[in-house]
Amino acid sequence: MEVKLKRILENNRKYIEEGNLPSYIPELSNANKNALGIYVSTVEGEEWGAGDYMYPFTIQSISKVITLLIALEDNGMEIFQKVGMEPTGDAFNSMMKLELVQPSKPFNPMINAGAIAVTSMIHGSYKEKFDRIISFFRAITNNPKLGINDRVYLSEKSTGDKNRAMAYYMRDVGILQGDVEEDLDLYFKQCSIEVTCKDIARIAAFIGNKGVLKETNERLISEEYIKIAKTFMFTCGMYNASGEFAINVGIPSKSGVGGGIMSVVPSKMGIGVIGPSLDSKGNSIAGVKVLEELSKEFNLSIF
Numbered sequence: 001m002e003v004k005l006k007r008i009l010e011n012n013r014k015y016i017e018e019g020n021l022p023s024y025i026p027e028l029s030n031a032n033k034n035a036l037g038i039y040v041s042t043v044e045g046e047e048w049g050a051g052d053y054m055y056p057f058t059i060q061s062i063s064k065v066i067t068l069l070i071a072l073e074d075n076g077m078e079i080f081q082k083v084g085m086e087p088t089g090d091a092f093n094s095m096m097k098l099e100l101v102q103p104s105k106p107f108n109p110m111i112n113a114g115a116i117a118v119t120s121m122i123h124g125s126y127k128e129k130f131d132r133i134i135s136f137f138r139a140i141t142n143n144p145k146l147g148i149n150d151r152v153y154l155s156e157k158s159t160g161d162k163n164r165a166m167a168y169y170m171r172d173v174g175i176l177q178g179d180v181e182e183d184l185d186l187y188f189k190q191c192s193i194e195v196t197c198k199d200i201a202r203i204a205a206f207i208g209n210k211g212v213l214k215e216t217n218e219r220l221i222s223e224e225y226i227k228i229a230k231t232f233m234f235t236c237g238m239y240n241a242s243g244e245f246a247i248n249v250g251i252p253s254k255s256g257v258g259g260g261i262m263s264v265v266p267s268k269m270g271i272g273v274i275g276p277s278l279d280s281k282g283n284s285i286a287g288v289k290v291l292e293e294l295s296k297e298f299n300l301s302i303f
């Protein structure tokens with residue numbers, strides 16, 4: 001298996017040079033553009049890795065799936081009073097559609113506005129919320145050392161004016177009700193959690209295992225909410241490239257501008273890919289190609 005994974009990485013390494021490191025979060029432009037790695041974790045607990053699978057990167061938008069699960073457990077379907085269920089076809093940080101629907105609400109939980117709103121709905125004080133988020137991450141990755149990359153967090157916090165603008169707008173229309181700066185801070189922190197492919201493959205395996213932690217056999221999230229998260233990953237997880245990705249790869253996936261992609265093969269396995277060089281839509285350019293080849297070779301598409 002490792003040999004096959006390695007071959008797939010090497011076949012797609014050439015795409016790295018066609019992409020770029022993101023610069024709108026300045027610290028992300030210091031990543032190693034040439035890093036490329038993959039890790040697979042099955043629901044039975046078998047694991048394989050190839051390439052730079054221990055390369056650390058910030059989880060960024062992939063975190064939106066995990067905070068959605070926590071918010072669903074806390075509030076149930078109520079969250080959809082404030083956040084919609086539809087793909088946008090726009091960039092992940094677009095504000096365009098925020099005002100389009102009346103009463104105003106972000107289209108889905110995978111775009112920035114929707115994710116900021118979802119995180120604000122997690123129960124607890126500001127401090128309790130973050131403690132719950134990070135503890136949940138540590139449990140589902142089985143990695144007690146997981147923490148924040150402070151440089152990325154501060155870089156994002158000091159340049160995140162578009163997110164700030166959307167958050168203040170959302171308070172104006174009643175989607176956010178608490179302290180906007182605290183809501184934003186939590187969002188910047190969740191995006192700055194530092195992971196490896198191994199961590200995100202394990203999160204994906206937890207989702208693939210329908211919300212049951214394989215180490216303890218404990219159910220942490222109800223199956224109904226796992227289903228919702230997988231559906232959002234499928235329809236909105238790759239930003240405005242979700243449709244094309246669904247055709248070419250066919251597995252519920254979520255990408256982040258740190259270069260990670262987390263993919264779930266339902267009831268079978270979780271896959272984590274890293275490649276910091278991004279395409280124009282903000283997805284790992286070589287990572288998408290790696291998943292395309294992997295999906296074809298192992299017939300992983302859910303259709």
Ligand SMILES: NC(=O)CC[C@H](N)C(=O)O
Pocket residue numbers: 059060061062092093112156163191255256257258282
């Ligand atoms: N697409 C992403 O990964 C975006 C997350 C990033 N933290 C942002 O808010 O812009």
